[in-house]
Amino acid sequence: MSYKERIDTGKLPQHVAIIMDGNGRWAKQRGEHRVAGHQHGVTSVRETVEAAAEIGIQYLTLYAFSTENWNRPKEEVFALMQLLVSTIHSEVKTLNENDIRLLAIGDLKSLPEDCWKELKEAMQATSGNKRMNLVLALSYSSRWEIIEAVKNIVSDLEEGKFSSKEITEQQFEHYLCTAGFPEPELMIRTSGEHRISNFLLWQLSYSELYFTDKLWPDFRKEDFYEAIVDYQGRERRFGKISEQVSE
Numbered sequence: 001m002s003y004k005e006r007i008d009t010g011k012l013p014q015h016v017a018i019i020m021d022g023n024g025r026w027a028k029q030r031g032e033h034r035v036a037g038h039q040h041g042v043t044s045v046r047e048t049v050e051a052a053a054e055i056g057i058q059y060l061t062l063y064a065f066s067t068e069n070w071n072r073p074k075e076e077v078f079a080l081m082q083l084l085v086s087t088i089h090s091e092v093k094t095l096n097e098n099d100i101r102l103l104a105i106g107d108l109k110s111l112p113e114d115c116w117k118e119l120k121e122a123m124q125a126t127s128g129n130k131r132m133n134l135v136l137a138l139s140y141s142s143r144w145e146i147i148e149a150v151k152n153i154v155s156d157l158e159e160g161k162f163s164s165k166e167i168t169e170q171q172f173e174h175y176l177c178t179a180g181f182p183e184p185e186l187m188i189r190t191s192g193e194h195r196i197s198n199f200l201l202w203q204l205s206y207s208e209l210y211f212t213d214k215l216w217p218d219f220r221k222e223d224f225y226e227a228i229v230d231y232q233g234r235e236r237r238f239g240k241i242s243e244q245v246s247e
């Protein structure tokens, strides 16, 4: 039986987040340039988006470029940005045909002008789509996001919009890039690294973490479904005891 057939569609996570890791190592193993790894990674992005939409996932967040990635060699950053621009441009039609909305989180204003323009247009062109939200984390880091939230809260406090006593977890969440999204129930990281790497630190508080040794360019639909099946076999207790959650 395939992993897809083993999925209980009544117990799907609403939101799956993925750290797509291992492109560089994939390329190195083949004696190719790191950029070739990123290029092949686009096939895995397509497969994963299709896989998630096919079973009814509502939010899929992909960590495509971190704040720290700006420190990579200039040629690699440039190639990644070009790849983003061309991929977003060529995928808009497919996103619309499949009723998928494109969203982005991160310091989007720091992106090169052409990348930001392409992204804005694609988000606009897909804004009416309802089947699934595909969220790209671009120039994103969780610490950056939290500091931005704090700055905006302080500014609203100074303007007297609310008092410090009114700050709750729910209120704080309104200031995050993911405001209005459900929390990811499942976070997948490829390439055998067991780290969160400044990704959705607040939002992943209760997420199930799934690690696979597969390098991102080798990740296919069945690998995604395997992660979902693994998630469905876990017991989520949110700090309670087993008997309380199985009642």
Ligand code: FPP
Pocket: 020, 021, 022, 023, 024, 025, 026, 038, 039, 041, 042, 045, 062, 063, 064, 065, 066, 069, 083, 084, 087, 088, 136, 191
């Ligand atoms: C991590 O592998 C991957 C990235 C930093 C980039 C991910 C980007 C893509 C797959 C391209 C396009 C994406 C979209 C959404 C259009 P790494 O370079 O850190 O690999 P390494 O750890 O083996 O060096």
